[in-house]
Amino acid sequence: xxxxxxxxxxxxxxxxxxxxxxxxxxxxxxxxxxxxxxxxxxxxxxxxxxxxxxxxxxxxxxxxxxxxxxxxxxxxxxxxxxxxxxxxxxxxxxxxxxxxxxxxxxxxxxxxxxxxxxxxxxxxxxxxxxxxxxxxxxxxxxxxxxxxxxxxxxxxxxxxxxxxxxxxxxxxxxxxxxxxxxxxxxxxxxxxxxxxxxxxxxxxxxxxxxxxxxxxxxxxxxxxxxxxxxxxxxxxxxxxxxxxxxxxxxxxxxxxxxxxxxxxxxxxxxxxxxxxxxxxxxxxxxxxxxxxxxxxxxxxxxxxxxxxxxxxxxxxxxxxxxxxxxxxxxxxxxxxxxxxxxxxxxxxxxxxxxxxxxxxxxxxxxxxxxxxxxxxxxxxxxxxxxxxxxxxxxxxxxxxxxxxxxxxxxxxxxxxxxxxxxxxxxxxxxxxxxxxxxxxxxxxxxxxxxxxxxxxxxxxxxxxxxxxxxxxxxxxxxxxxxxxxxxxxxxxxxxxxxxxxxxxxxxxxxxxxxxxxxxxxxxxxxxxxxxxxxxxxxxxxxxxxxxxxxxxxxxxxxxxxxxxxxxxxxxxxxxxx
RNA sequence: GCUGACGUGGCUCAGCUGGUAGAGCAGUUGAUUCGUAAUCAACAGGUCGAGGGUUCGAGUCCCUCCGUCAGCUCCA
Numbered sequence: 001x002x003x004x005x006x007x008x009x010x011x012x013x014x015x016x017x018x019x020x021x022x023x024x025x026x027x028x029x030x031x032x033x034x035x036x037x038x039x040x041x042x043x044x045x046x047x048x049x050x051x052x053x054x055x056x057x058x059x060x061x062x063x064x065x066x067x068x069x070x071x072x073x074x075x076x077x078x079x080x081x082x083x084x085x086x087x088x089x090x091x092x093x094x095x096x097x098x099x100x101x102x103x104x105x106x107x108x109x110x111x112x113x114x115x116x117x118x119x120x121x122x123x124x125x126x127x128x129x130x131x132x133x134x135x136x137x138x139x140x141x142x143x144x145x146x147x148x149x150x151x152x153x154x155x156x157x158x159x160x161x162x163x164x165x166x167x168x169x170x171x172x173x174x175x176x177x178x179x180x181x182x183x184x185x186x187x188x189x190x191x192x193x194x195x196x197x198x199x200x201x202x203x204x205x206x207x208x209x210x211x212x213x214x215x216x217x218x219x220x221x222x223x224x225x226x227x228x229x230x231x232x233x234x235x236x237x238x239x240x241x242x243x244x245x246x247x248x249x250x251x252x253x254x255x256x257x258x259x260x261x262x263x264x265x266x267x268x269x270x271x272x273x274x275x276x277x278x279x280x281x282x283x284x285x286x287x288x289x290x291x292x293x294x295x296x297x298x299x300x301x302x303x304x305x306x307x308x309x310x311x312x313x314x315x316x317x318x319x320x321x322x323x324x325x326x327x328x329x330x331x332x333x334x335x336x337x338x339x340x341x342x343x344x345x346x347x348x349x350x351x352x353x354x355x356x357x358x359x360x361x362x363x364x365x366x367x368x369x370x371x372x373x374x375x376x377x378x379x380x381x382x383x384x385x386x387x388x389x390x391x392x393x394x395x396x397x398x399x400x401x402x403x404x405x406x407x408x409x410x411x412x413x414x415x416x417x418x419x420x421x422x423x424x425x426x427x428x429x430x431x432x433x434x435x436x437x438x439x440x441x442x443x444x445x446x447x448x449x450x451x452x453x454x455x456x457x458x459x460x461x462x463x464x465x466x467x468x469x470x471x472x473x474x475x476x477x478x479x480x481x482x483x484x485x486x487x488x489x490x491x492x493x494x495x496x497x498x499x500x501x502x503x504x505x506x507x508x509x510x511x512x513x514x515x516x517x518x519x520x521x522x523x524x525x526x527x528x529x530x531x532x533x534x535x536x537x538x539x540x541x542x543x544x545x546x547x548x549x550x551x552x553x554x555x556x557x558x559x560x561x562x563x564x565x566x567x568x569x570x571x572x573x574x575x576x577x
Numbered sequence: 578g579c580u581g582a583c584g585u586g587g588c589u590c591a592g593c594u595g596g597u598a599g600a601g602c603a604g605u606u607g608a609u610u611c612g613u614a615a616u617c618a619a620c621a622g623g624u625c626g627a628g629g630g631u632u633c634g635a636g637u638c639c640c641u642c643c644g645u646c647a648g649c650u651c652c653a
Contacts, residue, residue: 054581142648143580150650154580157648189588198626198644256651301653306578307644309651321653419653456653487610514610522614536612546613554613 011164012040017077017127018067018136018162019045024118025066026051026158029059035120036098036146036155043172044161048144050098055156060138063158067136074131075116079124084108087121098146135169136162179413184465185312191470191478191527193461194313202310202317204458209478212507213464214457216476218298220350220574221322221454228343230294230324235276237300241266246431247275248367252400256303273299274401274425274450277325278432281446286436291446292328292336298457299323313462320457326449327434333447337383337422340451344407344420347453351464352576353409356416357389360397360404367400368427376424377403401427402450411467419455419463424448471528471550475571481508482524483545486517486536493540497533497560504564506571525550531567 019038022045026033030051038047049055082090084103087110091099099121103110106121113122115130127133137160144157163169180186188194193210196202206214225232238260244250249257249271258269270276277295286293302318309315328336348355359380362373380403384391391405398404407420425448428434435443454460464472474480481501485494494510501508511520517534524532534546539557547555547563570577 057582140647141581144649145579148650150579154649156580159648196645201644303652306651308578308580308649310645315652319653421653452653454653459653484613486612489610514608516609516611516616517613518611519615520613525614532613534613538612548613 011162013125013127014133014164015040015045015162016122016124017130018133018160019047020077020113020115020118020120020122020126021067021070021130021133022063022138022158022160023047023049023120024070024115025063027118028066029062034096034098037102038120044139044159046144046157046159048146048155048157050146050153050155055141055158057141060141060158064136064138067133070116070130071133072131073116074129076129077113077115077126079126080112080114081109082112084110087112090119091121133162135164135166136160137169137173175413179415179466182413182466182469183312184314184462187465187470188312188462191465193465193478196312201307202305202315204313204316204318210461212478213461213472213476217454217457217460220475221298224343224347225294225296225324228294228339230296232296232298233277233280234297235273235280235299236270237302238262238267238269239276241268243275243279244268247278247428248400248431249275252365252367256305258302258304269302270299271301271303273297273301273321273323274325274428274448275432277323278428278434281325281327281434282432286327286446288329288436288438288444291436292326292332294324294326296322296324313458316456316458319459321452322454322457324449324451326451327429327436327446328449329436329444330447333379333424334383334386336449337379337424338386340422340449341383341387341389341405344422344453348407348409348420350574350576351467353411353467355407355409357384357391358394358397358406358408359384359391360394360406362403363396363398363400365400366398368402368430372426373403376426379424380405380422399423399450401425409463411463412469413466415466417459417463419460420451420453421455422449422451425450471530473574473576474530474567475574477528477530478507479509479527479529480506480567480571481531481533482520482527482529483508483510483533483535484517484520484524485510485512486534488514490535490537490540494535497535497545500560501564504568506564506567521548531563533563 019040023035023038026049027035030053032051034050036048036050038045084106088100088103091103102121110121111123112119113124113126139159139161142157142159143154145154146152161172163172191209192207193213194207195205197205222232241250241259244257253271257271260267260269277297280295281293298320300318300320305315305317310317326336361377366373384405402423402425404421404423406418408416408418410416429446429448434446436446438444483494483498485491491512498508498510511524513520521532528550530550532548534548539545542557543559544557545560545563546557549555
C-alpha cells in the first residue's frame with residue numbers, strides 16, 4: 001500500500017468518526033431522534049436521522065457547537081463485540097428501530113463503537129478518541145429515502161466533511177467555491193448562452209451566442225463523421241404509437257414518454273432515435289456488401305424526467321443526442337466497436353478531457369434471451385481488451401435492449417461526467433426483423449450498435465462551460481475578437497479592422513460605445529473573449545493593431561494580416577488554449 | 578415524484594413584529610475622447626411567481642398551484 005492510499009484511509013476513518021460525533025451531538029440535542037446510517041462518501045460523510053423536528057441551517061451551527069464539546073471532552077472510542085441478539089436488545093431499549101432493521105441482515109456477532117454515552121452499530125475502524133477530530137464542517141441538509149427506496153420513509157440527511165489538517169479543509173472549501181463560480185447555469189446567463197423559462201421547465205432556450213457554440217460543435221461533429229464513413233439522417237420527432245410497441249419502448253420506457261393524438265390516432269414523441277433508424281434500414285433490401293452502414297443523426301428527443309431532477313442543461317426534458325446506429329455483420333462487431341472507441345478517444349482529446357470506461361450488463365427489464373446477452377457482453381469485453389482499456393463493471397446497468405460501454409470524462413477540476421455510451425444490440429434487429437442478404441443469397445440478421453459521443457449537445461455544452469469556466473477555446477468562442485477603439489476618433493479604423501477579420505471568417509465585434517478603454521477591456525475580459533484588439537492613433541498610423549489575449553495580457557502590436565493568419569490557424573487546428 | 582428551503586425591476590440583493598415598494602450593476606439620454614480589468618450626471622424600469630383567503634389595509638399572515646435550489650430516486 002503506498003503512502004497516498006494510507007492517507008485516503010486515514011481520511012476515511014477520520015470522516016467516519018466525525019459522522020459518529022455528529023450523530024452523538026444530534027442525540028444530545030434531540031434525544032428522541034432515531035439514527036439510521038452514517039457512511040463515508042467521496043469528500044465527506046453523512047448521517048441520516050428520523051426526527052419530527054425539521055433541521056434548519058441554524059441547527060447545523062448548534063450541532064457543530066455540540067460536536068466541538070464532544071471533541072473537547074476527549075472521549076475514548078471503544079470497540080465492543082457482542083452477539084447480534086444482545087445488540088437487538090440494546091437498540092430496542094433505545095428505540096433505535098433502524099439499527100434493529102440493520103441487525104436483521106447482519107452476522108450473529110456484531111461490533112459496536114462506544115464514545116461516552118453514545119453507541120453505534122459499526123464495523124469500524126475508528127480513531128481512538130473524539131479529540132482526534134479537529135477540522136470538520138457540516139455542509140447541508142437534504143431528504144433521503146431509507147435504504148434509497150422511494151417507497152420507504154424519507155429521512156433527514158446531514159452532509160459534512162472532515163480533513164486531517166486545516167489547510168486541506170480550507171482547500172476543499174475553496175474548491176467548492178470554484179465549482180460554484182463555474183456553474184454553467186450562472187455562466188450561461190452571464191455569457192448569454194441559454195436560458196430556462198418558467199413556461200418550459202426542462203426545455204432550454206438557446207440564445208444567439210449559445211447557438212454559435214452549439215453550431216461549432218455540430219460542425220466539428222459532421223466533419224469527423226464524414227471522415228469515418230458515416231452518413232447523416234434525420235428522423236421525425238413524432239411517430240405512431242405502434243412503432244413504440246414494436247420497439248419495446250412502450251413496455252419499458254412509457255413513463256418517460258410524451259404522447260399525443262392526431263386524427264384519432266395515438267402518437268408518441270420520440271425518447272430515443274433508434275426506432276426511426278430501424279425504419280430507414282428496412283426501406284430496402286441490403287446486401288452483405290453494403291455493411292456496415294453507419295447512420296448518424298443529431299436527434300432531438302423528449303423525455304419526461306421527474307421535476308426534482310431537472311438541472312440547468314445537465315438534466316433536461318428535451319435534448320439532442322449525437323446519435324449513430326451502425327448496422328453490421330456479426331463478423332464486423334469487434335472492428336466496429338474498436339473504431340467507435342477510437343472515435344470517442346479522438347473527440348475527447350480535442351477538448352482536453354481524460355476519461356475512464358465502465359461496462360454495464362443485463363438489467364431487470366431486459367428484452368431478448370440470456371444467450372444473446374452473454375454474446376453481446378462478451379463482444380464488448382473483447383473490444384475493450386483489444387484496446388487495452390481498464391474498465392469497471394456495473395452489473396445490471398445496461399439499456400433494456402443491450403449491454404453498454406460508458407465513457408466517463410473528467411473535467412478540469414476533477415469531476416466526472418458520463419457522456420459517451422456505446423451499446424451493442426441484437427434485440428432491436430430481431431424485433432424489427434432486419435435482414436441482409438449474405439454471400440449465399442440467404443437472409444441473415446444484422447447486428448446493431450447504438451452510440452453517442454457528446455452524449456447530448458445540451459449536457460456537453462454544460463460540461464464544456466464548467467470545464468473551461470466559460471473561457472472557451474477560440475474555435476468555440478461565441479465572439480473570437482473584440483475590437484476596442486481607444487476613442488471615437490478611431491472608430492472608422494476599428495470598423496476597417498473588423499471588416500478584414502469578418503471577411504476572413506472570424507467572429508468579430510467592435511465596441512462602439514463612448515466608454516473608456518479600461519471599461520471595454522474589463523467587459524471583454526468578463527465575457528472571456530479570447531482576443532481584444534486595441535486600436536488608437538499609433539495603430540492607425542502604422543496600419544497595425546495591439547493584441548491583448550484574455551489570459552496572456554498585452555502582446556504588443558503587429559500587422560493585422562499577421563494576426564489573421566495566426567488566429568485562423570488556431571481555429572482551424574481547434575487549439576485548446 | 579419525495580423531503581426541506583427559496584421565489585421583490587434584465588442581474589445581485591434591501592424591505593423590522595402587516596400601513597400601500599428601495600439600492601448597486603445593466604439599460605436609455607447627455608456630457609466626457611480617454612492607451613490595457615469599472616468616467617460623471619440625469620432618466621426610465623416592478624400588477625413583489627400565479628390564484629384564493631384572513632384583515633379597514635398583505636411584498637410581509639394562511640391555503641392551493643407553478644417554478645427554482647440542495648439532495649434522494651432516475652439518467653444523455
